[in-house]
Amino acid sequence: MSVAGVGEFGLIDRVTARLSYGSTVLLGPGDDAAVVAAPDARVVASTDVLVEGRHFRLDWAGAYDIGRRAAAANLADVVAMGADPTALLVALCVPAGTPTEWIEELADGIGAEAAGVGASVVGGDMSASPTLTIAVTALGDLAGRPPVTRAGARPGDLLALAGRIGYAAAGFTVLSRGFRTPRLLVEAYRRPEVPYPAGPLAARSGATAMIDVSDGLLADLGHVAKASGVAIDVNRDAFVVPPQMRDAAQALGVDPYAWLLAGGDDHALAATFPPATALPDGWRPIGRVTEGSGVTVDGAPFDGPAGWDHFR
Amino acid sequence: MSVAGVGEFGLIDRVTARLSYGSTVLLGPGDDAAVVAAPDARVVASTDVLVEGRHFRLDWAGAYDIGRRAAAANLADVVAMGADPTALLVALCVPAGTPTEWIEELADGIGAEAAGVGASVVGGDMSASPTLTIAVTALGDLAGRPPVTRAGARPGDLLALAGRIGYAAAGFTVLSRGFRTPRLLVEAYRRPEVPYPAGPLAARSGATAMIDVSDGLLADLGHVAKASGVAIDVNRDAFVVPPQMRDAAQALGVDPYAWLLAGGDDHALAATFPPATALPDGWRPIGRVTEGSGVTVDGAPFDGPAGWDHFR
The missing domain is CATH 3.30.1330.10 (PurM-like, N-terminal domain)
Incomplete structure (x- = not known):
């Protein structure tokens, strides 16, 4: 019917x-x-x-x-x-x-x-x-908490990430090229595993800024940097390329860091915390907030694709 | 651009x-x-x-x-x-x-x-x-008031209407036939005049049920009758056909009561009130709630079109 x-x-x-x-x-x-x-x-x-x-x-x-x-x-x-x-x-x-x-x-x-x-x-x-x-x-x-906006990051803050990243973007590329495996990546695209509890947990731990990574990590950190009037530097070493992603990247001729740093469909969360914060469950450090503007990777601009625009 | x-x-x-x-x-x-x-x-x-x-x-x-x-x-x-x-x-x-x-x-x-x-x-x-x-x-x-649902109408309640009705449906028919006048009707379709204050006013006056007329008056009263487990009878005499509507109906060969009783785009409000209620500003009586089920006009089923289904 x-x-x-x-x-x-x-x-x-x-x-x-x-x-x-x-x-x-x-x-x-x-x-x-x-x-x-x-x-x-x-x-x-x-x-x-x-x-x-x-x-x-x-x-x-x-x-x-x-x-x-x-x-x-x-x-x-x-x-x-x-x-x-x-x-x-x-x-x-x-x-x-x-x-x-x-x-x-x-x-x-x-x-x-x-x-x-x-x-x-x-x-x-x-x-x-x-x-x-x-x-x-x-x-x-909000259960009595202040909202955690994009505008509260301060120089010296820790940058942290919750949830998987790059998996869904890798799955998207795999599907775009006409493949159906690796299953781990394709399933990550089809059904994101959002780290929901990490959001309210971060708020309770004093997160100064937070964003849902939907446009790609660097693009979304760019929104935070702009709204907060700060610079953000990401440590490339904080990202380990998982084996299936590494193999798929090699087979497809893609830099896996493009998936990790510019892919958004996993809906990971990125947040900044005061420097002395003991990061709550599910969060791992990936960089630092500094004075200035813009987003860098290990101190330099990232030369891969930056993110997604739904009209282009 | x-x-x-x-x-x-x-x-x-x-x-x-x-x-x-x-x-x-x-x-x-x-x-x-x-x-x-x-x-x-x-x-x-x-x-x-x-x-x-x-x-x-x-x-x-x-x-x-x-x-x-x-x-x-x-x-x-x-x-x-x-x-x-x-x-x-x-x-x-x-x-x-x-x-x-x-x-x-x-x-x-x-x-x-x-x-x-x-x-x-x-x-x-x-x-x-x-x-x-x-x-x-x-x-x-809701400012402390209980929500006025479709389910609270009781036998004996007054049925009342706030806002214009039939104008937008008439304007729609006029435009559908390729005309651009009467301007009053066409403008009513283009830009409904919703009786916004009448909604909270009715709630404060003890309205027992209320609905936005968007599918057509009789169809929407049907939703109220079903949700409340009552019958609703509309007085045809409560509706005066305005001159421009009468003329347009005559020119286009339409029964103007089809616009009044089955047209929804004006977003009028219909509500029921306890029998002794002094109707608040903007509301006029158009019928009565009784025991039973279904919606009638002057005690009999309406033989015009009943309403709108967005898949048909």
Whole structure:
């Protein structure tokens, strides 16, 4: 059965029947709007949109994994502020011939990724469209903590990273060249493993700045450097190229540091901490904040690709 | 200059420079997420998506009006819960050749509609896409009031309406037939006049159920009747066909009551109130809640078109 056969309301009923609702959901889908707990009296909110052929390809990943990725991209933005995710809203545009099963699997993926971090899908909208498009809004609660912005890094701060990096970019390159292995890399692209707990943990440990690595590590550190009015230097030695990545890089003729330093799809978190901080669980040092501007690797500009622009 | 020429970050800079931020905005665009005041410790949230060719046409309205409509559709959902809108997040997908001026005008329209109701655009995302798509999420604050859902209507309640109805549907029909006048109707379609203050006012006056009329009055009252487990009867005499609508209906061979009772694009509000309620400003009685199920007009089923399904 296609979505055109089931109709808008039938499809919404099918999707909402598959979702489950946590304690932050005071009123779930089915009314004009949802009501979500915001115990901190401030709500953190972020929106990301994924477009077929640009952010994902139907021949590279199944609906469930696309759903997980769509949710992950947004949930990562919320934890990068130091907040605990509470809710997702999803606007879904699909070609009228899309099988309802595909949408149900997508909803399952979004719901599973949200549930893993204590959040629920509380609302959304659906429309037919020639272009499959998924816009997700994530909400979160700061639990009394100040938000960790991009603007608080100070000269002398430690630079640290949480989560995998380069895996998803390597998987993307592998898929782009028509391969399906190494499986570790391809799966990392299909389903990022976001280090969610590391975000609020960093906030509790006094992180001065934090960012979700979505445009590529150096590009995103550039955002932090600019917003904070500092320079950031990354230690190349802090990055060990894992064996599968090294082998794939050799086979494909790619510098693996381009994946590590300029790849974003893993949704790792980067943060700065006061110099004497004992880094919390999941965080490892990768560099230093200094006076000045811009981002360097071992004191020099990086000569690989810098990052991603969705219009180019 | 097209968006491809300016690039994603350049375009975001241009748009955010045009926005202004009210007192509910604790952290605006430019970080991983925004932070919005939620003094009530609950946040109302709703998402709607508009797709070119399905929800709007570029030859029927300018970017500014499309922006106002996109914001209005979402803000209406928030006030229909009885909440005060606080913030919007916008995911915008545009063909790479779209002129940046078009997007700036769209942003101006969204910002103006938000500002009119005390809300601000606090974040968003942009991507290239073959299909122009605007997904808006609206947030709101309940200010200590219970949310007014679709489920609270009780037999004996008054049914009341706030705002214009049928004008936008008439304007849509006029444009569909290739005409550009009557101007009153066409402008009503291009730029709905949502009765925003009527939503929180109804909540303060004890409204038992409320809904944003977006699918058509009878269809939306059907949602209320079903959620509340009641029947709703509409008085046809409560609707006066305005002269321009009567003339257009005659010229186009349409029953104007199809526009009034089945048209949704005005984003009027419908609500039910306990029988003895003195209706607040902007509300007028249009019917009654009774025991039973379904929606009738003067006690009988309506034989015109019932509403809108975005997949059909």
